[in-house]
Amino acid sequence: MTADRRRAPTGRLMWGLVRYAPWRYTANIVLWASMWLLPVIPAFITREFFNRLDAEPGFNAVTLMALMIGYGLARLTVMAVGMINDILFAFRASSLLRRNMLRRLYEMPGAVAVHESPGDMISRYRDDVDHVEEALSWTVDMVGTFLLAIVAAVILLSIDPVLTILVFAPLVIVVAAAERMSGRIRRYRTAAREATGGITGMLGETFGSVQSIRVAGAEASTLAHFRRLNDGRRREMVRDRVLTATLESVFWNTVNIGVGLILILGASSMADGTLGIGDFALFVYFLDFVTDAGYFVGLFIAKFKQAGVSFDRMIDLLGGADPMRLVDRVDLHLTGDLPHLEPERVTAGDVLEEVVADGLTFSYPDTGSGVFDASFRLRRGTFTVVTGKVGSGKTTLLRSLLGLVPLQAGSITWNGEPVVQPDDFFVPPRSAYVPQVPRLFSLSLGDNLRLGRGDDNDRLNQAIRAAAFEEDLAAMPEGLDTMVGPLGVRLSGGQVQRTATARMFARNAELLVIDDLSSALDVETERTLWRRLFAEHAGATALVVSHRKPALLRADTILVMDEGRIVARGSYAELVATSPVFRQLANEVEAAES
């Protein structure tokens, strides 16, 4: 979607994928080259058949029949082995691309890592990777085609050089024609892929908001919009396919006109007996294969260009990183033991004494809102509350500390040491986070809390109690093994929030960061939660967004935000006395209450 789309280094990326599994790829070349070359054998068996038939009518064809069957068995064997080798290679290649994209996703600041709708993201992970996988498999066929062309050329030259040149001349034209059309193929394919992305995006959003659509009775208008998008995609797709078909047709016609010329030129040779019926059969047989090869070359060029489009769409997701990261060589662990996740350990330097944020600045490029020049200090065991109006930058403030958005200015120190890479630094055991709208995953409740850590159930139950979730859990017969999400039970908004809070507690982190809990929790539940936070995590250092009084009263420091800036700070009593913005926040509610 970016205007200045860089062209992907398609060749280098393809080579990177080949190098990832070089032996499988080599085996693929050998096997598929054999698949392409083996049909030379029946060509000679057939020529032998017609020559013998011409020479001695009524001869016994059993030997030739046996040879033909033997050839069939050989080709079947090569094909079966080739198929399995190819899928094992292609699966590694496509898994590598997907895995490297995913790894890169988790290197980017969490709040700005995803720009596309989940549906469009899925289309890039699924379809674009498939396109590349397909083009890669075709490179093997190209080698086979090339070898076949050489073998066929040698055989045919030995029969009749003039005719042979007439057979191969069209191939040159074919390649030139495909090259001329390649820019257009690429353009059409891009448009078709983007139309598909729009449709998967729309479907995802539709089913994500099915309740709103239904309650609004908006099924028909939403569907009408979906139909319009579908019509748009049909136009793009038909254009793309017709162009491809036209190109194919050009190849066939070129070759067929060559065949016509051969018929004329071969006539005199056949009439004077220098070209036997067997040789003629051989010629026509090979023409077929040469036609195939010409067709393959053209199609391959097109596929290669299309793979370039798909690479472009994958590179879009890398957030400006080197495109070659897509083919980084990593162990996929497809076989053998799964890797163990090393538990994090608190080292002396990790124990929080003091975090200082100085001049944090980040604004969202599309809206210009954000946080500007925010400085604050969190000392061990203190409770800091961020408050302010909607859109005043509270969430962004938390995000810019945790590295979930990239800082445009400002710095952070931890116990006096500068934090170079906040997104990698602010993770457990140093910090843990509950976002404003937390997400859980299609895993068991226990796995959602552990997220790969080896915590035992006691520890989880402790976290669950701290998050005031124990009564909910008791109502679930399968307890911690209850599946969350589409394959299991669906939790209410408040349950999700408390589960996410328990997840944070289970991290046993030095610094607890919590975005507004009030959105899904009632007052009493929230109060219970704060009470347990202070009772069971005494001395915890916490940074929370809230505008509820129990939190504000407990706060050692309140940071009042307005239009992205910290406009006041202090204890509750101090702020009521000194800050007009804080008083206004207070008065608004006072008015609503009376």
Added chain:
Amino acid sequence: MIPVRAYFRLLVRYLRPMRVRTGLLGLVLLVAISLQLINPQLMRTFIDRATTGSNVGDLVPVAVAFMVIAVAHQVLAVTGTWLAEYVGWSATNELRAELTEHVLELDMGFHKAHTPGELIERIDGDVTALSNFFSAFIIQVIGNAVLLVGILVLLWRENMWVGAGLSAFTAVALFAMLGLQMVAVPWWKQVRATSAVLFGSLGEQFGGTEDIRANGASRYMILRFTEILREWMPQQVRGRVGFAMLWGTNIANYVIGSALVFWLGSLLFGNGSLTLGSVYLVWYYVSMTREPMDQIRTQMEDFQKAGAGISRVQELFDTSATLVWTGQVVLADGPLSVELDHVSFSYQDEAGVGPVLHDVSFRIEEGRVLGVLGRTGSGKTTLARLLTRLYDPQSGEVRVGGVPLPQAERHSVRSRVGMVTQDVQLFRATIRDNLTFFDAGVDDARIIEVIDTLGLTAWLATQPSGLDTLLESGGGGLSAGQGQLLALTRIFLRQPGLVIMDEASSRLDPATEGLIERAVDRLLDNRTALIIAHRLATVTRADDILIMESGRIVEYGSRAELAADPDSRLSHLLATGIEEVLA
């Protein structure tokens, strides 16, 4: 088993609206096939003339005719592709739309059980696999089958024994192919099912990058990804083995077919039944069957995928909603009364969780505002879902405007009952489309009026293209509060007679909440409302108060009276609760 009948039902159903184009496609195909059959005859004529010593002048017209036919065939092929693609995409687009419509109708329980990512895979992924079935399948399988039959007929014309032998052989070969295909379809189905799990899981991760990064779970998520891949790989291999079996039958066909020609050719040429030119023609036709057989075989792979896709599509169509709208009674204009009469309800899909509502009865008179209080999980949200008829209760009756909901006409319920939920879901679309749900019939003046009432005018002015500004998917770039305000706008564009606000202001800070409270007051004027809230501030405008606990009503009465009674739960909440809210 492949639901062959289901294939044809789909074909007929979705191709009927495009009769003319489909017919034209058939015609183009037939002509193209005849041209393909003529060319070998020309070649035989050519060989006969060449070998019997005709001069080159007799041969040129044959060669020219050969070229003309070849070119004509290609022109038809492109035309055929265009028609087939057009028909294929139109048909599958219709299928996509109908499937989407059907899925939108399904019970909320279904949507709880299936992620949007999974549904994308089933509606777009599976149907796209089918699109080949609609376009290429017709052109390739049916077209090539006709070509095959044409070749066999021409072989019969050459010699009875050749015709009979090769017909029997072709029949056996096709039968073997179909048999093997049956074996392979379940393997393909499994590959696609795991694909849905993989991309469903990735979709969740794309939505939860903040949770994952800030809680140090990225390595674990990659591990999960690896686990699914490990499950997927052997399935992919098995799927490929199924494909290899089909290609294998094609290789076997060619080899056995050639051997058959050698045998019959040497025999029949020996006893003088066939000339040398005719043996060549037979050989050429038999090798010509390689192309249609190969095409049919290639299509079999897509056919397999389509087979898996089609059963999954059928599965979706066969899932029917238990909640259906058959009522005809139109809700009256103006504010609507609400009545719950001994209503009990539990979520059928949440095993082990007890009833959410126990024998709940209450009534809201026209134009009154009811505030509902209660802890999370006490059943408040469920009340809202019953009133909007997202669910039907297991027992008891819900009446809106005096009409039991199952008897009410759907459109009037949808337009007269509005709800704002705690989840605000936005589309990657313009602000206008987000507010109107793509309904072009709502005019801008009305939208701007409501936006103004809700105090969003200043915000709209900051948007680069006003109502035409494209919003990011999931409301990126908007604060949660702004999103909530947009959701309110959506509802008030509809002029409902009953408004349900489920935590409508929960994400708003007190200042913004105060700002819109007054606007909401105006909008609630002369409407019935049920306001669910966790906070007392939200229900101050309520005439009556209902407090819920564990699915039962524990207190219900006018707010003023309850507030005056020092023993009421409301008084208790007011005493402690007001302190809970800022200021």
